[in-house]
Amino acid sequence: MGQTIIEKIFSKHAGKNVAANEIVIAEIDFCLGQDGTSGIVIDSFKKMNATRVFDSKKMAVIIDHSSPSPNSGVSAIHKKIRDFSLQQKLQFFDVGQGVCHQLVPERGFVVPGDLVVGADSHTCTYGALNVAATGMGSTDVAACAATGRNWFKVPESIKFICNGKLPKGVYSKDLILFLIGQVGADGATYMSCEYTGPAINNLSVDARFTISNMAIEMGAKFGLMECDKKTLDWVKKHSRKKFLCQSADPDAKYFRTLIFDVSKLEPQVAKPHQVDNVCPVREVAGTEIAQGFIGTCTNGRVEDFGIAAKILKGKKIKKGVRLIVAPASNWILKETMKKGYIDTLLDAGATLVTPGCGPCVGTHNGVPSDNENVISTANRNFKGRMGNPNAFIYLASPATVAASVITGKITDPRKHLK
Amino acid sequence: MIFQGKARRFSQDNDINTDYIISGRYKFKIQDPNELATHVMEDLDPGFFQRRQDGDFIVAGRNFGCGSSREQAPQAIKYARISAVMAKSFARIFYRNAFNIGLPLIECDTDQIKDGDELKLDLAKGVVTNITQNKDIKIKPLPPVMLSLLQDGGLVEHIKKHHGFNL
Numbered sequence: 001m002g003q004t005i006i007e008k009i010f011s012k013h014a015g016k017n018v019a020a021n022e023i024v025i026a027e028i029d030f031c032l033g034q035d036g037t038s039g040i041v042i043d044s045f046k047k048m049n050a051t052r053v054f055d056s057k058k059m060a061v062i063i064d065h066s067s068p069s070p071n072s073g074v075s076a077i078h079k080k081i082r083d084f085s086l087q088q089k090l091q092f093f094d095v096g097q098g099v100c101h102q103l104v105p106e107r108g109f110v111v112p113g114d115l116v117v118g119a120d121s122h123t124c125t126y127g128a129l130n131v132a133a134t135g136m137g138s139t140d141v142a143a144c145a146a147t148g149r150n151w152f153k154v155p156e157s158i159k160f161i162c163n164g165k166l167p168k169g170v171y172s173k174d175l176i177l178f179l180i181g182q183v184g185a186d187g188a189t190y191m192s193c194e195y196t197g198p199a200i201n202n203l204s205v206d207a208r209f210t211i212s213n214m215a216i217e218m219g220a221k222f223g224l225m226e227c228d229k230k231t232l233d234w235v236k237k238h239s240r241k242k243f244l245c246q247s248a249d250p251d252a253k254y255f256r257t258l259i260f261d262v263s264k265l266e267p268q269v270a271k272p273h274q275v276d277n278v279c280p281v282r283e284v285a286g287t288e289i290a291q292g293f294i295g296t297c298t299n300g301r302v303e304d305f306g307i308a309a310k311i312l313k314g315k316k317i318k319k320g321v322r323l324i325v326a327p328a329s330n331w332i333l334k335e336t337m338k339k340g341y342i343d344t345l346l347d348a349g350a351t352l353v354t355p356g357c358g359p360c361v362g363t364h365n366g367v368p369s370d371n372e373n374v375i376s377t378a379n380r381n382f383k384g385r386m387g388n389p390n391a392f393i394y395l396a397s398p399a400t401v402a403a404s405v406i407t408g409k410i411t412d413p414r415k416h417l418k
Numbered sequence: 419m420i421f422q423g424k425a426r427r428f429s430q431d432n433d434i435n436t437d438y439i440i441s442g443r444y445k446f447k448i449q450d451p452n453e454l455a456t457h458v459m460e461d462l463d464p465g466f467f468q469r470r471q472d473g474d475f476i477v478a479g480r481n482f483g484c485g486s487s488r489e490q491a492p493q494a495i496k497y498a499r500i501s502a503v504m505a506k507s508f509a510r511i512f513y514r515n516a517f518n519i520g521l522p523l524i525e526c527d528t529d530q531i532k533d534g535d536e537l538k539l540d541l542a543k544g545v546v547t548n549i550t551q552n553k554d555i556k557i558k559p560l561p562p563v564m565l566s567l568l569q570d571g572g573l574v575e576h577i578k579k580h581h582g583f584n585l
């Protein structure tokens with residue numbers, strides 16, 4: 001019988017042909033942790049009586065969540081993971097290098113067909129490169145670090161076929177918010193999502209990352225895409241590792257197949273406090289906002305800043321409103337500077353913070369005050385997410401955030417793109 | 419394994435996420451799990467830690483534990499000395515994390531449980547007894563992998579005991 005992408009990747013890594021719902025022990029190609037989770041990875045690793053990471057080239061540790069450290073408690077955790085990473089000679093990224101999910105693909109550590117485990121739920125981002133990547137807890141990652149393997153249940157798959165072409169002013173973020181709104185926060189729990197169709201093929205690799213990144217927001221374990229020429233060009237530019245792309249067989253079995261025509265899609269937002277609380281921007285247009293945020297592993301890439309800069313060129317952010325920007329990596333910061341995007345954003349009145357997670361997870365760099373509305377390009381709007389449970393977070397595309405900080409109200413970006 | 423305690427429900431039933439279980443405000447600062455536990459469920463139900471009692475059960479609807487991969491979430495529940503979480507369904511990463519650290523998660527029809535009900539959980543028999551309402555609720559049998567992890571005392575102990583995976 002035919003296999004889905006994920007069944008093929010697991011078959012390759014378990015050394016036998018496997019199908020959905022089987023439990024397998026599989027070899028992993030790469031694992032990672034960040035500063036919020038690596039402390040426990042190290043504790044568990046030591047408690048397992050492990051002494052060396054299975055392969056120091058195959059594990060990355062990234063300090064990105066509170067970077068640079070905002071207080072002494074965090075500094076102590078940073079020191080612990082810095083010491084461990086240096087002592088084990090891991091692929092280590094200290095403060096200011098960027099967000100883990102940008103750095104890991106950007107530095108060529110993962111390539112199509114790989115099986116990757118990260119101590120961070122948005123590890124599924126690399127699915128855009130045909131990488132079976134998933135988030136797990138620290139102890140699971142410690143087991144990977146100690147043994148180079150872990151146990152997995154091969155998931156069933158949901159196929160999203162996206163036909164048509166996204167209209168002007170509507171981006172991959174709008175598409176994934178729409179899909180999450182359609183299936184709900186647990187609509188794909190334990191599943192592997194496969195995104196396919198002309199609307200996906202049309203997207204740049206940057207834009208595709210946004211979609212795979214948010215697979216977890218519907219509960220999914222993986223968010224996979226097949227390879228095409230754009231994937232191959234991207235991977236060859238970033239990595240020298242050998243790879244083999246995996247695609248689904250025509251007779252592969254799916255739990256569900258959903259078909260959408262995206263050609264009439266409008267810009268979307270997720271309203272507080274749930275990512276699946278999605279509606280067209282139109283329905284909340286005019287809602288006052290106090291802060292905008294462009295960045296994160298969802299939308300902190302070069303293309304995203306290009307879109308925002310185009311809208312903000314020659315404009316000013318409304319008085320009383322803040323715009324915080326955090327490029328997802330140091331490399332992205334340099335690229336966006338070369339292209340003049342950062343100049344444009346700063347001229348408009350934006351605040352630039354260190355490459356990394358920035359205010360996404362509420363550790364520092366832009367905690368909203370009580371009753372403030374924030375419009376953000378991140379992937380989560382849970383109560384308290386940005387550090388204050390009494391604030392309200394709306395999720396949207398970089399274009400919608402840029403348009404909204406000009407007017408101080410949630411604004412449909414299409415008006416600003418003429 | 420038999421546990422007994424009171425059911426604790428929240429104003430929100432479905433999609434209780436890991437940020438509610440333990441906020442990012444604390445998880446990056448606090449390394450001591452006992453201290454972390456004092457903030458469990460704080461954003462959803464301030465004062466929950468002070469009100470709950472040792473051995474209580476957290477009871478919820480669908481998709482409990484969605485969101486981040488932070489292991490501090492099941493850890494905070496465990497160190498708050500909650501015996502188990504009962505829900506109609508659990509998010510995937512949270513599910514693994516809980517068993518890895520030895521916190522049992524029970525899938526069952528939680529509509530039959532009210533806040534404050536006295537419950538008894540018998541893992542071997544696969545049944546929850548609602549003592550207050552005098553009825554038994556069947557639980558979804560635990561997958562064999564989860565049972566072996568629980569029996570070994572979590573993933574760390576499992577790896578130590580078998581020098582690797584033996585599932």
Ligand code: SF4
Nearest residue numbers: 099296297357360361
């Ligand atoms: S940018 Fe936000 S979502 Fe992405 S890894 Fe950092 S904290 Fe997590």
